[in-house]
Amino acid sequence: MSQPSSAPATSGPRARTRRAILDAAVSTLSKDVSASLGEIAKVAGVGRTTMHRYFPERSDLLIALTADADEHVNAAYERARLADGPASAALSRLCQELFELGETLQLLFNNPQLLTGTPWENDSESDPELVQLFERGRADGTLDPELDVDWAQQVFWALLYAAWMHALDSCVPKHTVLNQCLRTLTKTFGNADQGS
Amino acid sequence: MSQPSSAPATSGPRARTRRAILDAAVSTLSKDVSASLGEIAKVAGVGRTTMHRYFPERSDLLIALTADADEHVNAAYERARLADGPASAALSRLCQELFELGETLQLLFNNPQLLTGTPWENDSESDPELVQLFERGRADGTLDPELDVDWAQQVFWALLYAAWMHALDSCVPKHTVLNQCLRTLTKTFGNADQGS
DNA sequence: CAAATCTGGAACATCAGTGTTCCATTGAGA
DNA sequence: TCTCAATGGAACACTGATGTTCCAGATTTG
Numbered sequence: 001m002s003q004p005s006s007a008p009a010t011s012g013p014r015a016r017t018r019r020a021i022l023d024a025a026v027s028t029l030s031k032d033v034s035a036s037l038g039e040i041a042k043v044a045g046v047g048r049t050t051m052h053r054y055f056p057e058r059s060d061l062l063i064a065l066t067a068d069a070d071e072h073v074n075a076a077y078e079r080a081r082l083a084d085g086p087a088s089a090a091l092s093r094l095c096q097e098l099f100e101l102g103e104t105l106q107l108l109f110n111n112p113q114l115l116t117g118t119p120w121e122n123d124s125e126s127d128p129e130l131v132q133l134f135e136r137g138r139a140d141g142t143l144d145p146e147l148d149v150d151w152a153q154q155v156f157w158a159l160l161y162a163a164w165m166h167a168l169d170s171c172v173p174k175h176t177v178l179n180q181c182l183r184t185l186t187k188t189f190g191n192a193d194q195g196s
Numbered sequence: 197m198s199q200p201s202s203a204p205a206t207s208g209p210r211a212r213t214r215r216a217i218l219d220a221a222v223s224t225l226s227k228d229v230s231a232s233l234g235e236i237a238k239v240a241g242v243g244r245t246t247m248h249r250y251f252p253e254r255s256d257l258l259i260a261l262t263a264d265a266d267e268h269v270n271a272a273y274e275r276a277r278l279a280d281g282p283a284s285a286a287l288s289r290l291c292q293e294l295f296e297l298g299e300t301l302q303l304l305f306n307n308p309q310l311l312t313g314t315p316w317e318n319d320s321e322s323d324p325e326l327v328q329l330f331e332r333g334r335a336d337g338t339l340d341p342e343l344d345v346d347w348a349q350q351v352f353w354a355l356l357y358a359a360w361m362h363a364l365d366s367c368v369p370k371h372t373v374l375n376q377c378l379r380t381l382t383k384t385f386g387n388a389d390q391g392s
Numbered sequence: 393c394a395a396a397t398c399t400g401g402a403a404c405a406t407c408a409g410t411g412t413t414c415c416a417t418t419g420a421g422a
Numbered sequence: 423t424c425t426c427a428a429t430g431g432a433a434c435a436c437t438g439a440t441g442t443t444c445c446a447g448a449t450t451t452g
Contacts, residue, residue, distance in 0.1 A: 232410085
């Protein structure tokens with residue numbers, strides 16, 4: 001057989017091809033979830049046959065895609081250091097980090113069924129880390145205590161998605177959009193009684 | 197032929213069947229744009245053959261769907277009487293009216309290519325009525341003058357979508373979600389310097 | 393160089409969705 | 423009751439996506 005070895009190496013030609021396919025899949029599927037494997041292969045600059053060697057079935061690709069996206073999201077969460085400083089600042093940092101995910105963000109927002117998180121009874125929402133952050137914000141007085149936590153999560157993701165979409169189809173540069181988003185975020189979630 | 201007469205009557209069995217198909221299409225496609233015609237027909241309680249009599253091709257159904265959705269959106273805009281009273285109140289009224297569109301809202305948000313609006317160079321945003329409303333809000337001092345109009349539009353729709361999604365997968369009753377949304381809307385778009 | 397590996401194109405069977413035709417049944421109105 | 427529009431099921435051809443196999447060329451490695 002001419003199967004690429006199953007070693008999960010992080011370098012070498014196999015890993016590079018795998019990366020190219022995953023990236024192309026994110027890019028393509030974020031615009032159209034029902035895009036064909038042929039289109040993805042073309043975007044990846046790879047033959048359809050080769051793609052089938054790395055991901056025998058479409059579902060295999062989707063699973064790998066999900067794992068990869070989750071990894072990126074988790075990395076963003078870690079970089080944001082949600083436990084440091086005032087909750088409002090942590091929320092802003094998280095927003096910046098997630099905004100950088102770009103197409104991955106778009107893909108996840110439009111296909112929440114991909115998000116694994118924790119499979120128990122979690123149909124689409126309630127991210128423990130976000131919940132904790134909002135509760136901390138209520139405690140330290142930097143986030144609006146009147147906001148329902150579930151609703152706040154929904155709005156947070158929607159704002160993020162809105163920012164990415166706006167960056168896509170307005171000619172405004174990304175960093176400007178991000179700044180608009182951060183100001184809106186602060187205004188929307190900040191505690192009006194306290195400073196910011 | 198057993199084609200339903202082409203008269204665009206608003207009553208009678210033909211209109212009723214047509215309505216049932218359009219409603220089923222909105223409901224089904226809002227959850228999955230690539231749903232098959234068979235599924236739509238089943239939801240509509242109609243044979244696939246009958247559906248092909250009303251909408252010969254998939255594209256015909258999509259066109260009719262778009263027209264129907266646009267009609268509902270326009271009706272919501274009219275009911276909101278955007279020109280009456282302070283701009284902030286008008287924005288709240290519009291939010292309430294659009295929220296009632298439910299699945300139609302969801303479908304349009306996820307498939308902005310459906311929105312006709314005005315086909316010239318309008319790829320996905322810039323609704324003249326909304327622009328005018330935000331500008332009026334800047335003039336009468338009830339809406340935040342620092343918000344970019346295009347960004348504000350994007351956030352407005354995202355907020356609306358977030359509310360509908362939250363209504364779908366949280367067990368909170370719709371009117372509660374709507375109230376949360378309206379409060380967030382006021383906080384996000386209101387002019388902090390002035391009352392509300 | 394020689395062997396092993398990786399690649400991509402071609403050909404193929406399969407399958408689901410689509411669009412069409414035909415026909416038997418239903419139901420409302422003349 | 424008779425008629426005719428409307429319906430829905432069955433059967434069919436067609437298409438595009440999918441998954442598989444085979445092979446020849448390219449690249450890497452010994």
